Amino acid sequence: MPRPNILLITSDQQRADCNGFENKNIKTPHIDRLAREGTRFSACITPNLVCQPSRASILTGLLPLTHGVWDNGVDLDPRVGENGFAGTLARAGYQTGFIGKAHFSTKSTFAPTGTPECNKSQSKYGPDWFGPYMGFQHCELNVLGHLHRTRPLEKPPVGHYERWLVSRGIDEEGVKLWAAETRAGTGAAQTWFSALPAAWHSSTWIGDRAIQWINDASRNDKPFCAWVSFPDPHHAFDCPEPWSLMYDPKDMVLPKHRARDLERRPWWHKATLESKPQLADPEMLKFRAEGSRVPDQTDAQLAEMTANYYGMISQIDHNVGRMMSALESAGIADNTLVVYTTDHGELLGNHGLYLKGPTPYEDLLRVTMVVRGPGVAKSQLVTEPVSTLDLAATFYEHAGVAQPEAMQSRSLANLLRGGAETRDVAYSEWRVHPSRCGVALKLRVVRTKTHKCTFELESGAGELYDLVNDPGEMNNLFDDAAYAHVRRELHDMMRARPGNIADPLAEPIGMA
Numbered sequence: 001m002p003r004p005n006i007l008l009i010t011s012d013q014q015r016a017d018c019n020g021f022e023n024k025n026i027k028t029p030h031i032d033r034l035a036r037e038g039t040r041f042s043a044c045i046t047p048n049l050v051c052q053p054s055r056a057s058i059l060t061g062l063l064p065l066t067h068g069v070w071d072n073g074v075d076l077d078p079r080v081g082e083n084g085f086a087g088t089l090a091r092a093g094y095q096t097g098f099i100g101k102a103h104f105s106t107k108s109t110f111a112p113t114g115t116p117e118c119n120k121s122q123s124k125y126g127p128d129w130f131g132p133y134m135g136f137q138h139c140e141l142n143v144l145g146h147l148h149r150t151r152p153l154e155k156p157p158v159g160h161y162e163r164w165l166v167s168r169g170i171d172e173e174g175v176k177l178w179a180a181e182t183r184a185g186t187g188a189a190q191t192w193f194s195a196l197p198a199a200w201h202s203s204t205w206i207g208d209r210a211i212q213w214i215n216d217a218s219r220n221d222k223p224f225c226a227w228v229s230f231p232d233p234h235h236a237f238d239c240p241e242p243w244s245l246m247y248d249p250k251d252m253v254l255p256k257h258r259a260r261d262l263e264r265r266p267w268w269h270k271a272t273l274e275s276k277p278q279l280a281d282p283e284m285l286k287f288r289a290e291g292s293r294v295p296d297q298t299d300a301q302l303a304e305m306t307a308n309y310y311g312m313i314s315q316i317d318h319n320v321g322r323m324m325s326a327l328e329s330a331g332i333a334d335n336t337l338v339v340y341t342t343d344h345g346e347l348l349g350n351h352g353l354y355l356k357g358p359t360p361y362e363d364l365l366r367v368t369m370v371v372r373g374p375g376v377a378k379s380q381l382v383t384e385p386v387s388t389l390d391l392a393a394t395f396y397e398h399a400g401v402a403q404p405e406a407m408q409s410r411s412l413a414n415l416l417r418g419g420a421e422t423r424d425v426a427y428s429e430w431r432v433h434p435s436r437c438g439v440a441l442k443l444r445v446v447r448t449k450t451h452k453c454t455f456e457l458e459s460g461a462g463e464l465y466d467l468v469n470d471p472g473e474m475n476n477l478f479d480d481a482a483y484a485h486v487r488r489e490l491h492d493m494m495r496a497r498p499g500n501i502a503d504p505l506a507e508p509i510g511m512a
Contacts, residue, residue: 004374005336006089006225006395007214009323010058011316012051012101012145013234013356014342016044016366018313025253026310027246030321031340031370038338038372039380039416045365045426045447046344047389049356051103051512052076053430054343054388059084059104059134061392061409063429065501070431073508075105075113078134083404085392087135089225092401095217098136100161100206100229101145107158109510117143118510119158127163136227140209142202145231147178147238161205174200182241186249188301189294189354191237191308193244198315201240203230207319211326218330225395228323233312233346235355243311249303252310257472258302260352264476266454266461268441269359275438294354302349309348337373337398341388351473358432360445360454361473365428374398377418384423385447386412408499424448425493433508446493453478453490464490 017023020032021040047057053064056076060067061084069076081087081104090096105115112120116133131139143159153175157163168174180195198204210228217224232239262270273293297305320340327333345364347353356364367388375398393409394416396402403409414421425446432441442457452473453464464478464487477483 002335003094003223003400004398005217005223005332006094006398007323007327007336007338008058008225008227008391009320009338009340010227010229011233011313011342012229012231013344013346014313014368015345015348015363016042016368018233018310019368025251027314028317030317030324031368033324034320034338034340034370034372036379038370038376038378039382040371041369041382041384041386043383043385043426043447043449044341044367044369045385045387045428045445046342046367047387047428048430049344049358049360049364049428050430051343052106055103056081057389058343058391059086061085061389061403061407063389063408063427063497063499065429065431065505066408066499068502068506070505071433071436071508072512073106073433073435073510074506075115075509076134081134084135085395086225086227088404089395089399089401090135090137092399093222094399095138095220095222095224096136097138097213097217097224097226098131098133098229099140099210099213099226100202101142101231102133102139102229103145104134106508106510106512107143108512111509113509116141117158119143119154122154122156122158127160138213140213142206142229142231145202146234146236147175148236161202164205165200165202168200178238182244186298186301186304188237188297188304190235191301191305193308194238194240196240198240198243201315203232203312203315203319206230207322210323214323214326215330218332223399225399230316230319232316233309237305237308237312239308239311239315243315244308245311246314247307247310249300249307252303252306254299254302254306255348255350257474258349258352264474265359266456266463266476266478267459268439268456268461271439272358272432272437272441277436277438278434296352297349297354306348309346335374337371337376337395339391340368340370341391342367343388357437358430358441358443360428360443360452362452362467362471365445365447365452371412371416375413376416380418382415383449384415384421385426385449386415386423387426387428389427406499427494427497429497431505435508435511444494444497446490448490448493451486451490453487453494455491455494462487
């Protein structure tokens with residue numbers, strides 16, 4: 001049998017409970033079908049709570065403090081990136097392609113860095129550049145990912161999609177329509193009903209380009225490995241019609257605990273909300289404040305934000321369906337391993353918090369993972385703690401390719417086959433730079449089937465939750481004597497983290 005194709009599809013900032021198979025209030029029929037025809041993981045976590053480190057971990061199979069991308073604004077070393085799954089599979093005879101948001105390198109940089117994602121280096125990358133990049137032989141990038149109404153689009157535009165969007169209509173009509181509104185809203189933070197036609201939206205463009213690449217690759221004798229990366233439902237919550245009309249805010253079920261209770265939480269929850277990001281550039285500081293911090297929202301505003309967030313996910317699901325149809329039309333669906341996952345979750349008002357930050361509640365830490373393809377059990381639910389870190393080793397095993405080096409990634413192949421296997425723990429880690437929220441943190445998270453503990457290594461503070469008896473994470477048991485033995489066990493797991501830690505760690509060369 002020929003080696004399987006691999007199609008990795010990711011969204012950005014999608015909660016694990018925002019799929020139809022976990023949440024009857026959201027419509028994701030195509031992702032639900034993947035789950036019915038394959039295996040889903042209910043306790044999959046992200047190795048990091050923000051974009052760049054988690055994406056680098058997916059690519060390399062290494063934890064953030066090992067591959068060195070310890071926060072946004074720190075670039076992945078190309079020598080490390082090229083030894084990730086894309087470069088390894090390419091050297092083993094696979095066709096490799098990347099479509100959409102990569103974010104392996106910093107886009108908002110303090111000075112030109114020379115990468116194809118740097119907003120100050122675009123003179124090096126004209127319309128004829130299509131890779132290679134980080135082991136992917138062919139690339140079509142949506143670099144900015146998330147436009148900002150208060151910041152003009154860079155000139156020249158960064159990325160293939162951005163150049164394409166600028167060319168739509170007359171006098172950059174596409175960009176103007178994206179920022180315009182079809183109707184007034186409640187004033188919800190970073191939320192509006194965009195007038196951009198769905199045909200010009202990044203999710204449509206990514207779906208179109210991915211289908212074209214899959215069709216071209218399927219005509220060759222070699223197997224392919226593609227990463228298709230949607231930048232939604234990351235804020236801004238700006239989905240176009242008809243997706244912005246799909247969910248009525250009045251029907252949204254809001255979090256039960258949507259008031260802040262910082263007095264019950266470790267010190268850094270309050271500090272990161274109230275401290276000033278440490279950035280000298282006033283424009284960068286304004287961008288950080290507007291882009292990463294959301295003021296308290298009324299219930300009506302949170303409902304409108306949630307409805308648009310759901311709409312963005314359903315728009316992605318529509319394009320997932322289009323890609324699945326393309327595999328079927330090309331006759332390769334049965335020999336293609338399809339994975340749907342995301343880089344990290346979204347707080348979406350739970351505990352009175354929004355977007356993302358150094359508060360690893362399940363809303364942010366736990367992510368969707370659905371896998372369908374050859375050798376994958378159907379309609380299977382796996383409850384063992386795993387990580388998106390494990391994808392690289394899984395791809396190597398399915399492709400019959402030796403791993404390039406010792407990794408923290410562990411193949412999911414046996415679990416996917418329905419084999420009996422126990423996973424004790426999954427890891428997440430984040431060294432938070434003070435440019436993000438004004439304080440420096442060293443966070444280590446361990447997640448088991450039943451508990452989760454976060455350790456802040458500098459201060460010795462932490463938080464421990466019993467996920468079985470307290471799934472809403474309301475009671476921090478870190479200093480509870482009755483749970484001292486659990487804390488010790490999880491501390492030992494944290495200290496037993498596999499692999500080395502990079503020393504020294506690189507300094508940030510930008511913000512995001």
